[in-house]
Amino acid sequence: MADAKRSPLAFMTSALAEAEVPDAVALRELSPRTQIDLRGEVADPAFAGTVESALRLTLPRTPNRVADAGGLLALWLGPDEWLLVGPEASDLEARLRSALSGQHVAITDVSANRTVLELGGPKAREILNKGCPLDLDPRVFGPGQCAQSILARAQLLLHQRDIEPTYHLYVRGSFAFYAASWLIDAMKEYRFAKRGGRRER
Amino acid sequence: MLLIECPWCGPRDEVEFRCGGEAHIARPQDPDALDDAAWADYVFMRTNPKGWHRERWCHSQGCRRWFNVRRSTVSHEITAVYKMGEEPPEAEGSAQ
Ligand SMILES: [Zn+2]
Numbered sequence: 001m002a003d004a005k006r007s008p009l010a011f012m013t014s015a016l017a018e019a020e021v022p023d024a025v026a027l028r029e030l031s032p033r034t035q036i037d038l039r040g041e042v043a044d045p046a047f048a049g050t051v052e053s054a055l056r057l058t059l060p061r062t063p064n065r066v067a068d069a070g071g072l073l074a075l076w077l078g079p080d081e082w083l084l085v086g087p088e089a090s091d092l093e094a095r096l097r098s099a100l101s102g103q104h105v106a107i108t109d110v111s112a113n114r115t116v117l118e119l120g121g122p123k124a125r126e127i128l129n130k131g132c133p134l135d136l137d138p139r140v141f142g143p144g145q146c147a148q149s150i151l152a153r154a155q156l157l158l159h160q161r162d163i164e165p166t167y168h169l170y171v172r173g174s175f176a177f178y179a180a181s182w183l184i185d186a187m188k189e190y191r192f193a194k195r196g197g198r199r200e201r
Numbered sequence: 202m203l204l205i206e207c208p209w210c211g212p213r214d215e216v217e218f219r220c221g222g223e224a225h226i227a228r229p230q231d232p233d234a235l236d237d238a239a240w241a242d243y244v245f246m247r248t249n250p251k252g253w254h255r256e257r258w259c260h261s262q263g264c265r266r267w268f269n270v271r272r273s274t275v276s277h278e279i280t281a282v283y284k285m286g287e288e289p290p291e292a293e294g295s296a297q
Contacts, residue, residue: 063209063264078264079209133214147210148263149217155262 006032008115008176016117019184021191025121027183029176030168034090035114038074039081040105047103054099055084055092066146066159075146075159083110083157083170114157115176119183120166127186128167132156138163152182206282207260208268221257223247224269225289251275255289 009016009029020026040047042061052058057069060076067074072092073085086092088111096107119128125136131152135141146159156179157170171179203215229235229243248254254274259267271281271290281290 063211078266081264133216135212148265149213150262 006112008173009117009180012177012180015184016180019187021121021123021187023121024123024190025119025127025187027180027187028118029180030116030118032088032111033116034084034086034088034092035109035111036084036086036092036096037077037081037108037110038084038096038105039107040100040103041080047100047105050099050103051096054095057084064145064147066144068144073159075157077148077157112173114170115173117169117171117176117180117183118161118166119169120161120164122164123187123190124165124167127183127190128158128169130186131182132158134158136160136165138165151179154179154182203277203279205258205270205279207263207266208282208284209264209266210260213260213263217260217262219259219261221259221267224255224257253280 007029013029016027016029038051038059040051042048042059048059055069055072057067057072057074059074059082060067063076063079065076071087073083075083075085077083084092084096093107093109100107128134128151129136132149134147134149141147141160143160143162143165146157148155148157150156151158151169151171154175155172159168159170160166161168169179204212205215205218206212207218226243226247229239232240235243251274253271255269255271257267258270259265267285269281269283269285269287269289270279272279283289
């Protein structure tokens with residue numbers, strides 16, 4: 001359950017739940033998590049190796065890939081930039097700071113920057129593509145991939161979790177209400193499409 | 202709508218990018234030695250060709266990296282995309 005003091009969409013919890021269209025799509029806000037923006041030169045073994053041994057996680061070098069080490073995620077944001085995502089109560093930043101001290105790196109706590117929406121179901125891909133220009137065809141974009149793009153003019157960091165498909169949408173706190181409202185509207189038609197389909201049968 | 206190939210992310214929709222104007226304009230080594238006309242030339246004057254143009258683009262809504270593109274200002278055709286610091290490809294003479 002999202003924390004009312006910190007989650008930008010806590011006041012919409014029931015609206016998000018009510019937007020669900022059974023067997024088509026569901027939407028919810030995930031609980032807050034620790035998010036660290038990490039920058040460094042991945043070709044430098046001192047950097048990549050230190051991160052790897054400190055976190056037991058290999059930073060993805062292939063663009064737009066996600067590394068998952070027992071729930072600790074590293075999302076590729078750029079050739080020298082990753083978003084590390086872990087549980088809310090986490091010493092991630094402190095561990096990185098002590099392991100990388102003295103190195104030419106940037107470690108920034110951006111936990112309050114974005115909130116995470118989970119959009120899942122057989123219609124999730126179609127709904128996203130109403131407002132997102134990414135090619136989400138399963139042949140191009142699948143589980144374990146991430147991408148930064150736009151959702152209906154709001155900044156979006158997208159992570160596909162599984163083949164259902166389930167997506168995690170990282171959106172700016174200040175755009176969260178807008179993005180969530182847009183998604184609820186985009187989900188609406190499937191409610192009616194489903195009813196219509198039932199009636200015909 | 203253009204489909205622009207980010208050197209890092211691959212083909213993406215034009216709305217994710219921002220154009221930064223003509224590429225390969227070197228900052229003068231010794232700005233103090235320039236008179237106003239020469240400085241104005243560096244800051245403001247661009248070639249503005251009808252045809253092939255090398256320009257800088259930023260994947261501003263994606264990986265936020267700057268790179269270079271060779272695009273026709275007539276047809277919008279893009280024939281080359283290359284990273285900052287890389288050599289520009291051979292100039293295209295005929296196709297406009
Ligand atoms: Zn990119």
